[in-house]
Structure formats: structure tokens, C-alpha cells
Amino acid sequence: MTVQQIPRAEHPRPQFLRDRWLTLNGVWEFERDPGDSGLERGLLARTLRDEILVPFAPESELSGIGDTDFHEAVWYRRRIAVPEDWPAGDRVLLHCQAIDHDATVWLDGVEVGRHRGGHSSFTLDVTSALDGRREADLVIRARDPRHEVLPRGKQATWFGNTHCNYTRTTGIWQSVWLESVPTSHLVRPRITPDAGRATFDLDAAVAHGRPGQRVRAVLSDGDGEVARDEAVVGMTMVPSLRLVLPQDRRRLWCPEDPHLYDLEFTLLGEDGTVIDSLASYAGLRSVSIDGQRILLNGEPVFQRLVLDQQYWPDGLMTAPSDAALVRDIELGLAAGFNGARLHQKVAEERFLHHCDRLGYLLWGEFADWGASGQGPAGHNQGQTPTFVAQWVEVVERDYSHPSIIGWCPLNETHQYLHDRFTVLDDVTAAMYWATKGMDRTRPVIDASGYSHRVAATDVWDSHDYEQDPVEFGKKMSGLERGEPFANTGENTGSAADGAPTYSLPYAGQPYFCSEYGGVWWVPEAAREGDDNSWGYGQRPATEDEVYARMEGLTRVLDQNPLMFGYCYTQLTDVFQEKNGIYAFDRSEKFDMERVRANFAHPASYESHPAGAE
Incomplete structure (x- = not known):
């Protein structure tokens, strides 16, 4: 396979770049x-039957396979070759951006690591297993047990696509790749912007660091260096x-002007020699809460969000x-939105990078659904450690992206009144407080829609697919009385046993x-054979009726001075769900x-700059 034929050959992590890296995308056995008997049957040691x-x-x-049945386990194998120009004394890291769900990795038959989590990335140091060799057989087994409660997102837990x-x-x-790093090397830094103080606070972890080494950070823009700072390794x-920006070099990141500063991290030896370096970037912006308002850089920016499922007809969850x-x-910008709620999926880092540079606001979300369309609930809550562990990996990975302005660890969880199973409170609290502990700079919503179980949650919300703008307006009118619409079994139709x-x-x-929204519409030219599509409410009779619903529902929200935003369902149709602004193939509807x-x-x-005042 030639370089031109390698799919998704771009660098998977554009916010933290080193020169020495190698994609492993392409044809694998x-x-x-x-x-799930492959280990016992010897798949680790023999050639695999197919190619992917x-x-x-x-x-x-x-993928070239196209098998949509359940797969308890699948195996991958390929020969890897460490480039000759990579220094012999360097460490070799294997990065796996996403493997669903339980991965075990071997190099020449030696297990080098395991990871659970279909939406979080992981890295393994494979230097010892290589043992000085430049080539080795890489084998990955991925297990995806059908009957285990796992964070699956929108993946069907029955055979066919439904609703x-x-x-x-x-x-x-997602991409698999190798990277060469020195023995002492920089680990993914954390970048914390503060627009009010015009500073960037940087946490620059070092693996295998030694006293006397120093970490240096240099911030620059089109006119050259803006700020720099150094810290000694081993003192903490x-x-x-901390990078303090001079008054005349301050430029805030916002949707209208998504300015990004260049940022270089360097690890220096005692004698000042360069040991390691990372090329990065940063956006200067702050998110804060003022009463009922969420402010971006101190201003009330209305969040016109669209629900984005990020599925493609030919690649599924992979672009x-x-x-x-x-x-x-x-497409989102062209439709009038300024951001998205990434729904029941953790986006790949390249998508976040593009949102950073294009000024697209994001709410980062976890793929917490996993029990026939729901997350950890009732008898299924024994998986709490799994959900929390995987979610904190996501927050740590995506922390430094300026486009992310809020976190949503859970979606549509159900806590029923007088239900004897109350473990959901523990799940919700664990997810919420773990997020707050990792990130004090962004608002966190305990659960989007339905059961708000953390009294201190930063944000409250609701989901409502009422199609009549008048009725929708009545439901949303209680906010001015301090009694906003809340999801219950009676108004969602989704409560257990009533x-x-x-x-x-x-x-x-x-x-x-x-x-909100989710207006069901299939253009007349595409209706032939469309017997199984669905959307919310009755399908409108005409396209003009679609516009009337969209406009009537949206005016209820954007004309309420106490409402800081909305999220319309959805950007594109997805398979049988035909309620997108665009078709599944991204054509206009x-x-x-x-x-x-x-x-x-x-x-x-x-x-209304005074907001709720």
C-alpha cells in the first residue's frame, strides 16, 4: 500500500506534535x-484469515469487511518497522486513539498492555518488548461483549438499527501510530487559559525526569515571541x-475571532541542551457563570448549538x-449554529483541533448509554468504576482545547421517585465531581435531561420534542418564575412502570x-422505499410546515432572555432517523x-446584558 493509499494518514494529535511519528493505518490481517476463544485456538501465533x-x-x-453482526472478539495483526532514523536510545510509544472496547496488545507474542474503553485513547511503551529490534509483529485483540453493560453511546444493543x-x-x-521519544520526555501538557488575567497556566509533566532538567514554554504569534517561562524538573x-501576555499582544479566542497562539514546550538538560520538544497551540478565553448566565470572555454569548452524532454512511463512527x-x-456554521453538542460520542482529537481553529463551541460528552439505549441505571450500576475511569481519561485528553466550553458526562439517566435502586445518585455524583476535580475552568452538567441528581450542578437543562410551538412555549415559560421545565415520566413518556x-x-x-426540534422530514424525491424512517411527532405535510415548526420552536428559546442557549436535534440524518438539517450523505434537505x-x-x-437581573 502506497503512502497515498493510507487512510487517515494525518497526525492524530495536532495539538501536541513531535517530528518523529509513524502512522500504522492501512491494511492489517x-x-x-x-x-472469544482465539487465544486458546492460537490466533496470537498464526496468520489471520482476512484483511481489514x-x-x-x-x-x-x-473497512473492506462490512459485517454488521455482533462481534464478541476480533483480532488484528501487522508487521511494524521502526524507522532507521529514529535514535536507538529513544523510547517507542504505541498510541491507540480508540479501540472498542477491551483491547489487549502483544508485540512478538509478549503482552505489552491492556485497556478498557471504546471512546478513550491510550498509550503503551513498547520499547522493552522490542528489545533493540527494529521490526516486530503487533497483534491486537479487541473484545466487545454483547451482554455486558458498557459505555456504547448510540450503538444498538440488538441486531438491527432502531429509532x-x-x-x-x-x-x-481511530488511528494507531508510533512515536519516538527520549527516555526523559514531555507528557501531554495541560493548558489553562485565563482571559481575565491574560495568562496561560501550564502543567508540563515529564516522564523519567531528572533533577536539574528544566521545562521551557514559549508563546508566540504572527509578530514573534509573546511570553516565556521556565520551571525546574524535580522541584515538584x-x-x-505561567505565561503572562503583554497588554498589546492580548487577543481573545471567540467564535468571531478564533485566534490561536503558537506554543512550544522544550525539555532542557542541565547544560541547556534540548532533550525533547512539543509543538502546540493555545487559545486565550474564559468561561464563567454569573447567576443564570454563562459568559464567554465575560460576555453573554448565546449558544446556538446543534446535536452532532458524528456518524457517516460508509465509516460509521469514523470519518x-x-x-x-x-x-x-x-455545515453547522452554514446552518446558523455557532457550536455543537457532541452527542453520545467522544470526538477524535482532529475534530477538536478543527473546532479550535474555526471557532466552533463544543460541549464534550461521554458515550454513556450502554444498556439497550440507556446508561448506568437500576440493576446495571455495578459498572460505575468503568464509566468513571473512562470518562476521566477523556477529560484529561481533551482538557487543553479552547473550543470545549462545557462537560456533559451523562445523558438522559433515569432516577424514579420512590425507586429502591438509588445507586444512580452515586454514579452521577462520581462522574460530576470527578469532572470538577479535573477541571475547575468549565461548567459541568451532572446529566443532560431527565434526572439532575447533584444539587450543586453548574447547569440545569431539559429535553423536549414537543412539536407545537404554542405548547412548547407554555412548557418553557416557567423559567422566569424559577420553575423551569423538568423532564418527568409524564412529559417524556419514558418512565418505567409509569x-x-x-x-x-x-x-x-x-x-x-x-x-428540541427533531422535526421528521424526508424530501419528496427521497421518499421511495422510505418506510422505516422516523422523527419526533407527526411528519409535516409540507416543507413550509417544517420551517414553521423550526422557527416557532426556536423563537420560544432564543427570545427568552434567561435562556443562555439551545441545542437543536440534529445536524444530519443518521440511518433511519430522518430529522437532520442535512441528509446522512451531507447533502442539503x-x-x-x-x-x-x-x-x-x-x-x-x-x-439583555443584565441577564436575570
Whole structure:
């Protein structure tokens, strides 16, 4: 396979770059293991039967397999060759951006590591297993047990796609790559911007550091160096640096001007020699809460968000190309949105990078659904450590991206009034407080929609797919009385045995409707054979009725001066779910000038600087 034929060959982690790296995407040996007996049957030691195109999952067309059945386990094998120009004394790191769900990795038959989590990245140091060799056989087994409660997101837990659950993803579905690092080397730094003080606080961890070494950070823009700082390794567990920007070099990151500074991290020896370096970038912005308002750089920016599932017809959860990632952002902007809620999926780092540079606001979310469409609930809550461990990996990985302005660890969890199973409180509290402990700079919502179980949650929200704008307006009108709409069994139709879903009382937090719309529409030219599609409510009779619903529902939200934003469902159709602004293939379904005029409509929140006062 030539370099031109290697899929997704771009660097998977553009915010932290080294020169010496090698993609392992391309053709791998592959074999299904339906009984998860491959280790006993010797798959570790022999040639596998099929071939697959990594990083596409075997369920996808782009993988060359296209098998959408359940896969208890799958195996991968390929020969790796460490480039001759990589220094012999360096460490070799294997990076796996995402493998669903339980991965075990061997090098020449030696196990080098394991990882659980289909949406979080992991890194293994394979230097010892290489033992000085430049070539080795890399084998990965991925297990995806059908009947175990796992964070799956929108992957169907029954055979076929149904309603808002889609084709599964098993095994490798994001890039795999090698990187060469010195023995003492920089670990992914944390970048914390503070727009009010015009500073960047940097936590620059060093692996195998030695006293006397120093970490240096240099910030620059188009006119050259802006600020620098140094810290001594060994004086603290994680060297901390602060970059203070001069008044005349301060430029805030925002949707209208997503300015990014260049940032270089360097690890220096005692004698000043360069040991390691990372090329990075940073955006100067702050997110804060003022009463019922969420402020960006001290200003009430109305969040016009769209629900983005990030599925593609041929790649499923894997974008067919880097350009496809950019295209989805461009489609959102063209429709009048200024950001997205990444729904039930953890986006790959390249998507976050493009959002950083294009000024697209994001709420980072976890793929917590996993029990026939729901997250950890009732009898299924024994998996709490799994959910928390994987989520904190995600927060740590994505912490430094300026486009992420909030975190959403759980979605539509159900706590029923008088239910004897109350472990959901523990799950929700663990996810919420773990997030707050890792990141004090962004708001966190304990659970989007349905059961708010943390009294101190930064944000309150609701989901409502009422299709009548008048009725929708009545539901949303209680916010001005301090009694905002809350999801219950009676108004969602989703409670078990008729028991109402229960949330703790609203305490004056910023509030928005984080799912609404979902208007079901299939253009007339595409209706032939469309017998199984669905959307919310009755399908409109005409396209004009679609616009009327979109506009009526959206005016309820953007004309409420206490509402800091909304999230419209959804950016694209996904398989049978036909309620997108665009079709599944990203073609236009509507008059986009009219759509953009609706979602870009001026919001009362922005024209009332006093907000709730």
C-alpha cells in the first residue's frame, strides 16, 4: 500500500506534535473470533484469515469487511518497522486513539498492555518488548461483549438499527501510530487559559525526569515571541509555568475571532541542551457563570448549538477523511449554529483541533448509554468504576482545547421517585465531581435531561420534542418564575412502570433546552422505499410546515432572555432517523438561507446584558 493509499494518514494529535511519528493505518490481517476463544485456538501465533483497512471498524463499508453482526472478539495483526532514523536510545510509544472496547496488545507474542474503553485513547511503551529490534509483529485483540453493560453511546444493543440506535462499532476505529521519544520526555501538557488575567497556566509533566532538567514554554504569534517561562524538573511532581501576555499582544479566542497562539514546550538538560520538544497551540478565553448566565470572555454569548452524532454512511463512527470532519463544522456554521453538542460520542482529537481553529463551541460528552439505549441505571450500576475511569481519561485528553466550553458526562439517566435502586445518585455524583476535580475552568452538567441528581450542578437543562410551538412555549415559560421545565415520566413518556423521573429542585443555575426540534422530514424525491424512517411527532405535510415548526420552536428559546442557549436535534440524518438539517450523505434537505436565518436569529439573551437581573 502506497503512502497515498493510507487512510487517515494525518497526525492524530495536532495539538501536541513531535517530528518523529509513524502512522500504522492501512491494511492489517484480521479475523473474527465469535466465541472469544482465539487465544486458546492460537490466533496470537498464526496468520489471520482476512484483511481489514484500519482505522475503519469491521462493521463499516470502508473497512473492506462490512459485517454488521455482533462481534464478541476480533483480532488484528501487522508487521511494524521502526524507522532507521529514529535514535536507538529513544523510547517507542504505541498510541491507540480508540479501540472498542477491551483491547489487549502483544508485540512478538509478549503482552505489552491492556485497556478498557471504546471512546478513550491510550498509550503503551513498547520499547522493552522490542528489545533493540527494529521490526516486530503487533497483534491486537479487541473484545466487545454483547451482554455486558458498557459505555456504547448510540450503538444498538440488538441486531438491527432502531429509532435512535445505530450500527455497532467493534475494534479499532481511530488511528494507531508510533512515536519516538527520549527516555526523559514531555507528557501531554495541560493548558489553562485565563482571559481575565491574560495568562496561560501550564502543567508540563515529564516522564523519567531528572533533577536539574528544566521545562521551557514559549508563546508566540504572527509578530514573534509573546511570553516565556521556565520551571525546574524535580522541584515538584508536575512543573508549573505561567505565561503572562503583554497588554498589546492580548487577543481573545471567540467564535468571531478564533485566534490561536503558537506554543512550544522544550525539555532542557542541565547544560541547556534540548532533550525533547512539543509543538502546540493555545487559545486565550474564559468561561464563567454569573447567576443564570454563562459568559464567554465575560460576555453573554448565546449558544446556538446543534446535536452532532458524528456518524457517516460508509465509516460509521469514523470519518472517512479529515476533510469530512471539517465539512461537518462548515455545515453547522452554514446552518446558523455557532457550536455543537457532541452527542453520545467522544470526538477524535482532529475534530477538536478543527473546532479550535474555526471557532466552533463544543460541549464534550461521554458515550454513556450502554444498556439497550440507556446508561448506568437500576440493576446495571455495578459498572460505575468503568464509566468513571473512562470518562476521566477523556477529560484529561481533551482538557487543553479552547473550543470545549462545557462537560456533559451523562445523558438522559433515569432516577424514579420512590425507586429502591438509588445507586444512580452515586454514579452521577462520581462522574460530576470527578469532572470538577479535573477541571475547575468549565461548567459541568451532572446529566443532560431527565434526572439532575447533584444539587450543586453548574447547569440545569431539559429535553423536549414537543412539536407545537404554542405548547412548547407554555412548557418553557416557567423559567422566569424559577420553575423551569423538568423532564418527568409524564412529559417524556419514558418512565418505567409509569413512575415519574425525579430531579432535585432547581436552584437558579443557568438553564437551556439542550434537545428540541427533531422535526421528521424526508424530501419528496427521497421518499421511495422510505418506510422505516422516523422523527419526533407527526411528519409535516409540507416543507413550509417544517420551517414553521423550526422557527416557532426556536423563537420560544432564543427570545427568552434567561435562556443562555439551545441545542437543536440534529445536524444530519443518521440511518433511519430522518430529522437532520442535512441528509446522512451531507447533502442539503432544505433552503439553507431560510434555515440559517432561523438559527442565526438575534437572541434576547445577548441584547439583555443584565441577564436575570
